[in-house]
Every structure is written in structure tokens, then in C-alpha cells.
Amino acid sequence: MSGKKEDFVPLVPGHVKMYVCGITAYDVCHLGHARSAVVFDIIKRYLRYKGFQVTHVRNITDIDDKIIARAAKDNVTYDVIAKKYTEEYYRDMEMLGVSRADIEPDATDHIKEMIETIRGLVDKDYAYSINGDVYFEVSKFHSYGRLSKKNTDDLVAGARVDIDERKRSPLDFALWKSSKEGEPWWESPWGKGRPGWHIECTAMSSKYLGESFDIHGGGADLIFPHHENEIAQSEALTGKPFVKYWIHNGFITVDKEKMSKSLGNFFTIREILEKYEPEVVRYFLLTSHYRSPIEFSDAQLTEAELSIDRYYTTVTRIKDFLETAGTAEKPGTSADLEKMLSAFKDKFHHAMNDDFNTASALGFIFELIREVNRFLDSKPSGQKAKELVVRTSDLLADIGGVLNIFNKTPDEWYRSLMKVKKIELSEEALLQKISERQDARKKKEWAAADAIRKELEEKGVILEDKKDVTAWKVRVG
RNA sequence: GGCGGCGUACCCAAGUGGCAAGGGAGAGGUCUGCAAAACCUUUAUCCAGCGGUUCGAAUCCGCUCGCCGCCUCCA
Secondary structure (H helix, E strand, O other), X not given: OOOOOOOOOOOEOOEEEEEEEEEEOOXXXXXXXXXXXXXXXXXXXXXXXXXXXXXXXXXXXXXXHXXXXXXXXXXXXXXXXXXXXXXXHHHHHHHOOOOOOOEOOEHHHHHHHXXXXXXXXXXXXXXXXXXXXXXXXXXXXXXXXXXXXXXXXXXHHOOOOXXXXXXXXXXXXXXXXXXXXXXOOEOOOOOOEEEOOOHHHHHHHHHHHOOOEEEEEEEHHHHHHHHHHHHHHHHHHHOOOOEEEEEEEOOEEEOOEEOOOOOOOOOEHHHHHHHOOHHHHHHHHHOOOOOOOEEOOHHHHHHHHHHHHHHHHHHHHHHHHHHHOOOOOXXXXXXXXXXXXXXXXXXXXXXXXXXXXXXXHHHHHHHHHHHHHHHHHOOOEOHHXXXXXXXXXXXXXXXXXXXXXXXXXXXXXXXXXXXXXOOOOOHHHHHHHHHHHHHHHHOOOHHHHHHHHHHHHHOOEEEEEOOOOEEEEEOOO
């Protein structure tokens, strides 16, 4: 609300109540929806990791003009559309490693609560009804505009909103809309109709989290009017502060412009996952701070893929070392690694405590990656060295767990890449080729060995000769 | 027009008044049958520009330029 970073202190010690605006279920989701979901997934995971109990509510708007329009176009009822795209949403989110919210309320399951909320506002004279519509009277709520830092005079002067003669002011917004012929409707004290958009969040957040709660989130485009209106409704009704901390994520841009349905410059999650591994997409979304705009491009996604591959390559190295390291105590150059290991968690916490700075946190992960590689390059052996590497490995897994990335085995990563990159080669055939090449190498038939390696490389598979074996990986980038 | 944000290397990107993280790309090297991977060295005397505050500014303040967003459904 202050527009600045503030120290986080939940209303109830140890318990965080968080409400995040979900989607309006009228079409498949694009990358912008994914960003919002991933950002708040990270926030939730990190708060839990820090020991808070978190109650996360994420709503689904399953009745609205666009859903009705889509239903009419597809010649089905509104609930068929809402159900279909809600399911698609959950499927996309699961692919991206976004955990489900604790409570996922649908608007249409809470008509009764919304009517109660609206009735309360009418009783308190913050709302008025005209011919079956009910509007919130913005001029009665004096701190209107505090979140979006707009003042009502400017808004009226520059109003691009449709002038609706029935409203007392162009700023007044609908709490309840009378239904037109053929539209879905529910009974209400004001006649047959349906709820306005903003009221569901007020009614449902209050039902599940109480009149005041800690975090309310969503995309930055929801600040005005949606969240401003929520504040007005909620605080007018209860007289209490609605939300302690507002968190809004920035946009995905394409050629520097906001990715949006209306501009038509959007890429659906589905189509991006045709070309990129889901972890790549999630990682990409974490490479910038959540409030900054983030430019979507193939180059960016490719970079993310390279970074993740660097991670898994190192994991493979660690695994190889632990399996093959000798027993003779050879310390290697461990001082830098030890130093980094003991500082690492503090650095990670510092980054994440500072407004969930995932980009900075990822930087530290790669510092550690370089350091462990350096250590392994120094050819250590023995129990102490192994312990140090295990410690590194556990730490990386731990942090990866919080961000919900880096949680595959390298094999799983490469198999997944094989699929995404549509490499037409069975693992069996691949291993056969490798074995043929090993025979050639033993006979020092370098030309034959190189031919096989080249053939595989053209298919997108890279071979790496190690001490006794040859490993394969999928070419990235 | 009102309000808000951003501008850091070839590209992406973090940056808390005190020596400019990290990734990618480039160049050179170590290793290797050759590669790949990894590591090392190197690439911003400087953070859009101009002023100011300060012992000290990418960071704070002011102005200018450029880009973007919200003000209408949007994540």
C-alpha cells in the first residue's frame, strides 16, 4: 500500500494468510498467467520453508461477460466453458510445477456470500440499486484510489469508462448485474442477475481468510480497478483494513510490449511447452525479479535451457565423483568451497528475504556450481572430500526444492529434452552406437569413432568421453 | 493529460552509499587421441545524459532524454 518494500510481519504470528487472484476461465492461459502463478507459488514455498504456516486461497472466476460470450460462440452453457478452461489451467500449472492452493473457490459456489456482502453494503448506504443492478458508490468511500495512487477527480476527468446513465458517477462499479435474456442468473433481493467481477474476491477472501489478512496478490494490471474496488467494498463493509501487504507481479513483454489477449501478442503455455521443457519455462520466469517486466523470446528461453543444463551437468559430475572417488585422503583445494558452503544459506535467505529476489538467488547457486566444479577439478579423493561434495549436493537440492526447480535427475532431464526436441532416437539405439564407438576407440580407429560421434551430434546428441565410459547428453541451446 | 515504473558490458540480468553478482556469447589457455564438459585468464576506469548532496553515489535529490505500464476487460 505504501508502494515501498516493508518488513513482513503477519497479523497472526507464524501464520500467513494469502489470497491471490486466479483466472477467469474463458480461454487457455498464456505465459502471463503462468508468471503470476509461478511467482506466488515461489512466495508460498519460501514462506513455508521459513517456517510460516501459510493458508493460500486462489479463486477461479467462473461467471463473467467473457465466459458468457465464449459459451454463446461455442454454443454451450457457461459452466461447460468455465469447467473446461479451469481444468486446462490446472493442467498447465501442474506442468510448470505450481502447487495447488489450499482453497480454490469458484465464484458461482459463493453467490449466497456475495449477496450477503452486497446487502451489507446497501444497508450501510455504500451501494444503491437501480432496476435490478447494484452499484458501489465510490464517492462515499473516501480513501478510494490509495492503492493505485489515483485521485477520483483525475479519474472522472480522464474517464474512458462508458457513461452509464444509471450510475451516479462513472466511477461507480457494479456489484450485481441484472441478467439479460438468455444469460445465466441467480435469484437475489434485486431480482434475477449475477455478481459483478470484484465482489467475489471480497466475499470469498473474507469467508476463508477473515476480514483482514496478510497478502493479496495478482498481476499488476489488477491494481486498478480490481484491487482498488476490492478494498473499497471490503473496508466500507467491515470498517477494518482489508489487506496488509499487496504484491503485484510485472508483465511478460514481447518486443517490449505487454503480452496480452487484447494485443494478440501472446503465447499460450501449451504452445511454449511444445518447444521447451517445463522446467526451462519456470526457470526463465525466475531469472528476473517478479516486479520487473520480463521479455519473452526464444533467445531468453534458450539461455534458461543452457543454465539448467549447466546445473545438471554438474550434478552428473558430482554423482560420478561420489561413485568413483578413491579412498586415499587427498583434500584438494577445498578452502573456497568450504567457505562458500558455510555462507550459502545466509546468502540465499538474504536474497529471498529481500522481496523474493529469485534472480539473485539463482546467481548464488551458480557461484556454488562453479566452486564445486573447481574443487572437483583439483582431483580430491577420500572420505572428507566426499563429505564436502555430499554437503554441496544436499544444499543444492534443498534450495532447488524451495524454488521447485533442479529436482530431476540428470537422466530425467535428458530424457525430457529428447521428447521436447523430438529427437528420433531410442535410448537403446543410442547405447548401441556408443558401444560400437567404444570398440572403435579401443582399436584406436579414430575416424570411425568420430563418424559415430558426428552422426549422433547431427541428431542432437552429444557424447562425452570419460575415464572408462562415454556419457551422452542432449545438445542444448 | 494524470499517476507509476524502467534505462547496468555484445545479449540477458542482480545490485543493500564503501573494490560492478550470475548466465549466455567472444578471445586466449589447461585438460583430451580429437572433442565435449569443467576450470583459469580476458571482455563495463564504469551504471541513459547533465547537475547536486556526501569523505565516498549505479544506489539519495533535481532536471533532461528515451522506453514501458495503468487510467477500459486483462496476470
